[in-house]
Amino acid sequence: MTSGAARHTDIFGAVSLGYAVVASQRLTDWRRFGADALGLHVDELTTDTTRFRLDDHACRLLIQRGPSEDVTALGWQVDDQATVDVLLARVADAGLPVTEGSDEECAVRGVERLWRVPGPKGTATEIYTRATTSESPLRMLQDGFVTGAAGLGHVAITAQRPEQIRAYYASIFDARLSDWVHERIAGLPLRIRFLRVNERHHSVAIAGIHGLGVDPIRTAIQHLNTQVTTLDGMLAAYERVIDHGFRMQWSVGQHTNDRELSFYCVTPSGFEWELGWNPIVVTPEQELTWAPRTYDSISIWGHTPIGENVVTRLNNIRYAVRAARRGEPALPAF
Ligand SMILES: [Fe+2]
Incomplete structure (x- = not known):
């Protein structure tokens, strides 16, 4: 007990x-x-x-x-x-x-x-608490991934009620606010908060559409991020995603807040995968004085939408209206 x-x-x-x-x-x-x-x-x-x-x-x-x-x-x-x-x-x-x-x-x-x-x-x-480790060597087209104490990577979630999801992770995992981004993405005024639960700058990002209370994304997460150990590994994967006929969503770019270089592509299930390299970590020393900032754009450069057009935007809005009618599964007590 x-x-x-x-x-x-x-x-x-x-x-x-x-x-x-x-x-x-x-x-x-x-x-x-x-x-x-x-x-x-x-x-x-x-x-x-x-x-x-x-x-x-x-x-x-x-x-x-x-x-x-x-x-x-x-x-x-x-x-x-x-x-x-x-x-x-x-x-x-x-x-x-x-x-x-x-x-x-x-x-x-x-x-x-x-x-x-x-x-x-x-x-x-x-x-x-404990993951099974595999004895067999990794056979993969990457030099490696940064995991360890910082974990697999991060997820980004869009929500009708982003405050509820923030409260969930804050009260269960003691998640801390790293910072905010306020920006229009795909025509929608997004406010994104970034939460950390360890030295990784964020393990969860939560995006809400300011003033609308609708969720434009069908899937439970908007993207999953993993971090490779080399820039070459990230860039070679960018080429392979295109060569194998998978959809690229955002070109290579660099984020304002965690400084990660990354690209976004679309998984076979429809949510996105961000493959990134070299984000900052929040060291124990920085943790003592960390003050959340608000950035007015999500990227310093790049991350140009690929193939986004009026149809994509209409689909986002159409989905958001349907989701608003249906409502979001509630988390009791948050
Ligand atoms: Fe991300």
Whole structure:
């Protein structure tokens, strides 16, 4: 049992994004996209299950056959059982249900044990302490990825009620505000807040359309970011994405806030993948004096929309209107 005091322990720095689970019917496309274009290590477990590795973890991205073409769960690795207990106490306080993952679910995700709670936009938040590592060497078209204590990368989420999602990550993971970007993107006045849970500048970005309360994106995340160790690795993947016929969304550019160089392309399930290089980290010294800033653009240079036209913009607006009618899955207590 976790005491009242323990649940107030600050767990900032003890949490990192571990894996993503995707439901898709397009496993062949995912294999080509992940392995041949981005350059990840692929393991095809069954005809319905494909896993990708970026490092020694057995699973960093799990594709399971299913109809939604969307991310269904985000796995978050925490340091130890004491941190799990703090998290579960907070989840209980928030009135959210917790279920334990089955042996089969744990095995396919490459974790020893997991606890599942409802997360933003209908996804599951899966909490675990230990990832299974793979003995077999990485076979991939990248020199490497930056993971470690900073985790897999980051996700960006669009929301009707961005404040609710901020409150979710702040109250469960002690996420801290890194900074804001206010900019018009695809014709929409976006306000994006960037939250960190460790030294990575942000593990979650949350975008809302100012003043409208609508969500222009069908999928649970707008993009998933992973970070390669070399600029050459990023640029070669850019070429391969185009050569293999996958859609590029934003050309290579550099972000204002975390200074990451990156490009964005479209995954077979419709959300985007940002492949980046060399973002800043928030060091323990910087952590002491960090003051969030507001930037008026998301990029210093580049990140030019590719293939965006009036149809893309109309689709965004059409989807936003439909989503507003349908409503967003609520997170009770946030
Ligand atoms: Fe990003």
